[in-house]
Amino acid sequence: MATLTPCFLRIFAVLQLAACSFPEEPGPLISAPAEVVRRYPVFVGRAHRSYTRQEPLYIQTVLKVNRTLYIGARDDLYRVELDHVSGDEMFYSKKRTWESNKNDIRICRMKGKHEEECRNYIKVLLSHDGGLFVCGTNAFNPLCANYTRDTLELVGEPISGMARCPYDPKHANVALFAEGSLFTGTVTDFLAIDAVIYRSLGESPALRTIKHDSKWFREPYFVSAVEWGPHIYFFFREMAMEFNYLEKVMVSRVARVCKGDLGGSQRVLERQWTSFLKARLNCSIPGDSHFYFNLLQSTSPIIRMQGRDVILGVFSTPSNSIPGSAVCAFDMQQLARVFEGRFKEQKSPESIWTPVPDEQVPKPRPGGCAVQGSRFSSSNSLPDEVLNFIKTHPLMDEAVPLLGHRPWIVKTMVRYQLNTMVVDTEAGPHRNRTVVFLGSTRGTVLKFLITPSPENPYSNTNTFLEELEGYNPERCGDDSVQARQPLSLTLDKPSHTLLLAFHSCVVRVPVARCQLHSRCMKNCIASRDPYCGWTKGSTCSLLRPGTRLPFVQDVEYGNTSHLGDCDGEFVNLFGM
Numbered sequence: 001m002a003t004l005t006p007c008f009l010r011i012f013a014v015l016q017l018a019a020c021s022f023p024e025e026p027g028p029l030i031s032a033p034a035e036v037v038r039r040y041p042v043f044v045g046r047a048h049r050s051y052t053r054q055e056p057l058y059i060q061t062v063l064k065v066n067r068t069l070y071i072g073a074r075d076d077l078y079r080v081e082l083d084h085v086s087g088d089e090m091f092y093s094k095k096r097t098w099e100s101n102k103n104d105i106r107i108c109r110m111k112g113k114h115e116e117e118c119r120n121y122i123k124v125l126l127s128h129d130g131g132l133f134v135c136g137t138n139a140f141n142p143l144c145a146n147y148t149r150d151t152l153e154l155v156g157e158p159i160s161g162m163a164r165c166p167y168d169p170k171h172a173n174v175a176l177f178a179e180g181s182l183f184t185g186t187v188t189d190f191l192a193i194d195a196v197i198y199r200s201l202g203e204s205p206a207l208r209t210i211k212h213d214s215k216w217f218r219e220p221y222f223v224s225a226v227e228w229g230p231h232i233y234f235f236f237r238e239m240a241m242e243f244n245y246l247e248k249v250m251v252s253r254v255a256r257v258c259k260g261d262l263g264g265s266q267r268v269l270e271r272q273w274t275s276f277l278k279a280r281l282n283c284s285i286p287g288d289s290h291f292y293f294n295l296l297q298s299t300s301p302i303i304r305m306q307g308r309d310v311i312l313g314v315f316s317t318p319s320n321s322i323p324g325s326a327v328c329a330f331d332m333q334q335l336a337r338v339f340e341g342r343f344k345e346q347k348s349p350e351s352i353w354t355p356v357p358d359e360q361v362p363k364p365r366p367g368g369c370a371v372q373g374s375r376f377s378s379s380n381s382l383p384d385e386v387l388n389f390i391k392t393h394p395l396m397d398e399a400v401p402l403l404g405h406r407p408w409i410v411k412t413m414v415r416y417q418l419n420t421m422v423v424d425t426e427a428g429p430h431r432n433r434t435v436v437f438l439g440s441t442r443g444t445v446l447k448f449l450i451t452p453s454p455e456n457p458y459s460n461t462n463t464f465l466e467e468l469e470g471y472n473p474e475r476c477g478d479d480s481v482q483a484r485q486p487l488s489l490t491l492d493k494p495s496h497t498l499l500l501a502f503h504s505c506v507v508r509v510p511v512a513r514c515q516l517h518s519r520c521m522k523n524c525i526a527s528r529d530p531y532c533g534w535t536k537g538s539t540c541s542l543l544r545p546g547t548r549l550p551f552v553q554d555v556e557y558g559n560t561s562h563l564g565d566c567d568g569e570f571v572n573l574f575g576m
């Protein structure tokens, strides 16, 4: 694997792409041998061993609810019990087929879509009200329906999936329930031109973003949505409008809306958000000329770290740039503060974008949440001036700063991008270590230990603990580049495993492979793996949280200078 030497990048300086300041990127402490990884359990859509599947699965989305994994695929919904492990395969306990009807397929085909596209790809899977809320593309005529969680029985009649689910299975979308309403980020039309953040169902009126207004959205790709305080935050990337470059530039964004928004007046922003604001996310490496990772790929949920609410994002560079990915962290307080800052505007189509002077911002401040009991207790009583301002000024001037002023993890000059992640903030026997698992477009998993620096709690160091093959081409039945792209990574803490979803399978990988070092204390300690420890009986064991077993580990330093060398360590790898 190529490691970047700082001045290699001087070559690119002419291109204004990067500076000489990339951090060193050491390789992993351990590369898990393929013969170990190949035996991990796989879900390939079977009920039992003698069952033969006819078609590939085309998995779109997965949802873990307690000890059950729900899998949304093409025309099928599966339920897999995570506690029923049986050797090298995970079987489903329930399958529900939800196909498009003949008429929907006929119309889809008539509109020129391919047979493969005119199927029902399940793109939304949410746990809600004791049931499952499911939406599928339904042959380019999206539908949503409720299913029971245990038997996957349809409840009631399906409803339209328009603005809740994309038409095209290739489109990215997000969905979440908050305060009884469904919040979605998707496209609302067949041609995928009208992007929307939409609220529906529940008690509150349905609201959307303005239609076909490039100030609000320009070809967005939705990544995630989270609830925090009175707002829902949406993370996405889109074409920038604020640079006067000739070529298109993609940037990463966070947008937010107030959960209590009731829409504008009959004159301005009726049935549209009055609280929609967005800001750029800054994931960059400082240096002579700043190097940006502009493409958000995935985020963590909001996690609690050292007393603050933090969200992590994996970003990459565009394909025509230096190949690279980075993990950046954002403090939710700092992020929210950006939305209290200055607005950005372009005075005329030719002029550059500049901050709006404070005196030109109407009062009450546009984009805020209406407060009960105040003069404007509802968004639809806001003055036209305020509503008009927010309609034309959704973009904030400042970018959301990254915590610690540099990425937590950087991987450049490798032939893959990092595109999925999951974080364990309670790793190790004392539940006080942070481990980040990253999935790459090659189907590999990278595991990093994050250690806050004692001098400066805003920054930290990372240790590249392990790299392993996550995708299993023999079992998953497809070895194309596309098939290796992970869709999601899910952590199942009770079983100490990761669930890696791909289009054709779900692979279950243990968080650590301690037993690889079982014959030798030195290797066990040197692995610095917070999940592993040297225990009585001279073995390297997976340590359960709160374990009472005495154990030895040295996660900080991996200091083995007092330990003897290992012989026959390789015998161990194959003989387990």
Ligand SMILES: *[C@@H]1O[C@H](CO)[C@@H](O)[C@H](O)[C@H]1NC(C)=O
Pocket (backbone or CB within 6 Å): 065, 066, 127
């Ligand atoms: C998950 O399990 C917990 C504890 O057993 C239970 O209280 C909770 O209701 C379950 N959640 C769901 C969504 O079933």
Ligand SMILES: *[C@@H]1O[C@H](CO)[C@@H](O)[C@H](O)[C@H]1NC(C)=O
Pocket (backbone or CB within 6 Å): 128, 129, 133, 144, 145, 146, 155, 156, 157, 158, 159, 201, 202
């Ligand atoms: C599904 O459940 C949601 C939330 O309870 C409800 O708003 C919706 O009407 C239900 N839809 C159907 C089709 O039953």
Ligand SMILES: *[C@@H]1O[C@H](CO)[C@@H](O)[C@H](O)[C@H]1NC(C)=O
Pocket (backbone or CB within 6 Å): 282, 284, 286, 290, 398, 399, 401, 402, 405
């Ligand atoms: C991004 O953050 C860096 C380092 O904190 C800063 O120097 C740079 O100006 C920021 N970029 C933007 C667009 O705000």
Ligand SMILES: *[C@@H]1O[C@H](CO)[C@@H](O)[C@H](O)[C@H]1NC(C)=O
Pocket (backbone or CB within 6 Å): 430, 432, 433
């Ligand atoms: C985690 O907890 C253990 C036991 O309380 C302590 O020895 C160790 O220093 C802690 N580590 C961190 C990183 O806080």
Ligand SMILES: *[C@@H]1O[C@H](CO)[C@@H](O)[C@H](O)[C@H]1NC(C)=O
Pocket (backbone or CB within 6 Å): 557, 559, 560, 561, 562
């Ligand atoms: C490693 O451990 C040895 C023996 O316990 C000790 O003398 C040495 O200072 C340690 N080294 C580091 C870098 O902590």
